[in-house]
Amino acid sequence: MATAMQAARSRLDVSAGNLANVSTDGFHKHLSHVSLTDHGLVASSSIDSSQGALKHTGRTFDLAIVGAGGFFVRDPDGSVVETRSGSFERSAAGYLVDERGRALLGEHAPVAASADATIDARGIVRDAGSEVAQIRLPAGTTVQSGFLESTNVDAVREMVEVLDAQRAFETAQKTLGAIDESRQKDVNDVMRVKS
Amino acid sequence: MFAAATGMAAQQQNLDVIADNLANADVAGFKSAQATFAAIGGGEMLGTASTGVREIFAQGKLVKTGGAFDVAIDGAGFFAVERAGASGFTRAGSFSRTADGTLRNAEGWTLRGVHIPANAVSVTVATNGRVTADLGHGATSAAGRIGLVAFVAPEELRPVDSAVFAATQGSGIARPLAAGGDRQPKIQFGMLEKSNVSIVESMMAILAAQRAYEANSKGVQAADEMLRIANNIHRS
Numbered sequence: 548m549a550t551a552m553q554a555a556r557s558r559l560d561v562s563a564g565n566l567a568n569v570s571t572d573g574f575h576k577h578l579s580h581v582s583l584t585d586h587g588l589v590a591s592s593s594i595d596s597s598q599g600a601l602k603h604t605g606r607t608f609d610l611a612i613v614g615a616g617g618f619f620v621r622d623p624d625g626s627v628v629e630t631r632s633g634s635f636e637r638s639a640a641g642y643l644v645d646e647r648g649r650a651l652l653g654e655h656a657p658v659a660a661s662a663d664a665t666i667d668a669r670g671i672v673r674d675a676g677s678e679v680a681q682i683r684l685p686a687g688t689t690v691q692s693g694f695l696e697s698t699n700v701d702a703v704r705e706m707v708e709v710l711d712a713q714r715a716f717e718t719a720q721k722t723l724g725a726i727d728e729s730r731q732k733d734v735n736d737v738m739r740v741k742s
Numbered sequence: 743m744f745a746a747a748t749g750m751a752a753q754q755q756n757l758d759v760i761a762d763n764l765a766n767a768d769v770a771g772f773k774s775a776q777a778t779f780a781a782i783g784g785g786e787m788l789g790t791a792s793t794g795v796r797e798i799f800a801q802g803k804l805v806k807t808g809g810a811f812d813v814a815i816d817g818a819g820f821f822a823v824e825r826a827g828a829s830g831f832t833r834a835g836s837f838s839r840t841a842d843g844t845l846r847n848a849e850g851w852t853l854r855g856v857h858i859p860a861n862a863v864s865v866t867v868a869t870n871g872r873v874t875a876d877l878g879h880g881a882t883s884a885a886g887r888i889g890l891v892a893f894v895a896p897e898e899l900r901p902v903d904s905a906v907f908a909a910t911q912g913s914g915i916a917r918p919l920a921a922g923g924d925r926q927p928k929i930q931f932g933m934l935e936k937s938n939v940s941i942v943e944s945m946m947a948i949l950a951a952q953r954a955y956e957a958n959s960k961g962v963q964a965a966d967e968m969l970r971i972a973n974n975i976h977r978s
Contacts, residue, residue: 556968560745563961564787567749569954570756571779571790592787605800632780634796636897639914646778646793662818662892702957713964720971727975 548723550587555716557590562708565700573632574698599699608635611694616685620649653680666692746961748789752779753955755792760947763939771834771905772937774798799896802938811837811845814935817927819890819919823851833935834905849903856886867931870922891916
C-alpha cells in the first residue's frame, strides 16, 4: 500500500509540473504510467510529443516546429541542446538567439539574419531574395515563421488527474489503515492467551 | 507541491506584465511586453521559470491628432531623445515647443537635432525628417532635422520611461536610419502612433492567467491534502 501512495504522489507531481508550464511555449506535457511489479506499484513518466496548437504572433523570428524533433541551439558554454521553444530574436552581433541567449544552429554554423530576412517552411533563411542560411531541422519536419507552438498541456485534464491522484492516495491510505486494524485484531484478540 | 508553486509565481508575473500593458494602452508610442517561461528540470518535472519579459515592437496604429509638434514613425526606427545628458530612444512623438527652441515631451525628454527659431509661427516636418519653420509673411527657415536610429537587436532595449528606452550591450549601438525614401520609414507630421496593446487580447490573457493561477493553486492544495492524509495514517 505504501507503493500505491508513492505512485499517487508521483502522478500528482507530474500533473503539477504540467500545470506549472501551461504558459510555456513549446512545452510538451509529461504522462504518468503506473504499473504493477513484484515490488508493488511503480510510477514512471514519458513525454507526450503530440503537436501543440500554433499561435500567430507575426514576428518573423518566432518559429513553430510542425512535426517531430526540435531546433538545435548552442549554449554559451558550447553544449548543443534540442528545443521546441522557437522564440528567437537577433543578438547585437546579428545572430538568432533564444530568450536564454542560446544561438540557433544552421547546417554548418549559427544562423545570422538581417532584420528583414524571411524564413520558409523548410527552414531556409533568405535575405533580400538570396539564401543565406539553412536552419538545422530533423528530416521531414517543417517550420512556420510568425507562429509559436503553444504547450499541449490541457489544464482541465490535468485538474482531473490531480483530483484522481489525490483520491487514489486517500484510498491507499484507508486500505493501509484497514490492514493495520485487522492486524491489530490478530495481535490483540485472536492471539490473546486465555488466563 | 513546489512545481505547482512555481506555476503560481509564473502566472503572477504574467498578470503583472499584462496589467502594465493595459495601464499603458492609451500612452502614445507605448510598446507592449510579454512574459516568457521555460520548463525547468528536464526529464524530472520541477516546474517552470521565467525567462524574462520581451518587448514587442510591432507597429501601433497612426492617428491624426493635428498637434502642432506631433510626429509619428511609419515603419521601423526610433527618435533619439536626451534628458540631463542621458540618451533615450522612443517612438512616442508627442512634443511641445520650449522657450529655448527645442522640442520636449511631457516627461522632459528633448528631441535631438531640432532648433526652432524664436520668431517662428509654426513648423512643418517632411517625411524625411527635415523641419521647416514658418516665420510668417511667407518667409521660412530650416530648423534642423529629426533623425531616426535603428538597433540590431531592439528587443534588448531597456525601458526607462513608459515609452522611452535606453541602449544596452545586448541591443548594440544606435545606428542612423535614413527616412522618407522608398521602402524606408517615413516621419508623419501631425500624427501620433498609438500603443500596440490590444485591449481585447489583454483581457483574454488576464482571464487565462487567472484560471491557470487557480489550477496551480489546486495543485498545491492537493499536495498539501496528501501530506495531511499521510499524517493521519496512524489514526484511521
